[in-house]
Amino acid sequence: xxxxxxxxxRGFTLLExxxxxxxxLILLSLTMPIYSQTIKRQxxxxxxxxxxxxxxxxxxxxLDKQRAPKSLDDLKAAKYIESVPDDITGEKTWETxxxxxxxxxxxxxxxxxxxxxxxxxxxxxxxxxxxxx
Numbered sequence: 001x002x003x004x005x006x007x008x009x010r011g012f013t014l015l016e017x018x019x020x021x022x023x024x025l026i027l028l029s030l031t032m033p034i035y036s037q038t039i040k041r042q043x044x045x046x047x048x049x050x051x052x053x054x055x056x057x058x059x060x061x062x063l064d065k066q067r068a069p070k071s072l073d074d075l076k077a078a079k080y081i082e083s084v085p086d087d088i089t090g091e092k093t094w095e096t097x098x099x100x101x102x103x104x105x106x107x108x109x110x111x112x113x114x115x116x117x118x119x120x121x122x123x124x125x126x127x128x129x130x131x132x133x
Contacts, residue, residue, distance in 0.1 A: 051133060054084075061080050069113050094119060
């Protein structure tokens with residue numbers, strides 16, 4: 001005695017599959033801009049923290065050593081940072097601001113790097129170029 005397979009219980013129709021795929025594509029098109037904006041915001045937050053950390057470490061190095069660093073590699077060599085972080089562009093494009101006359105610490109006899117900023121020409125989500133942050 002074989003049971004007959006009913007015609008309706010064999011699977012999904014092409015029309016049902018197309019409706020499901022269409023709904024999925026609509027939902028995906030709604031969420032992708034939000035996702036990409038969140039990723040950009042996270043990258044900018046990381047960039048801002050790296051920039052603040054580098055500037056704080058430059059000041060700390062200057063106060064501890066009573067001389068300003070000549071390059072970001074001096075901070076790495078003195079173990080103030082493990083490595084020079086990447087800029088928002090994914091490259092090491094940090095631009096240092098140097099002033100041979102800038103004196104931050106008592107007893108400091110020579111100037112050097114007193115700040116760092118991005119060398120990127122890209123514009124952030126706040127409308128300002130990364131180089132002005």
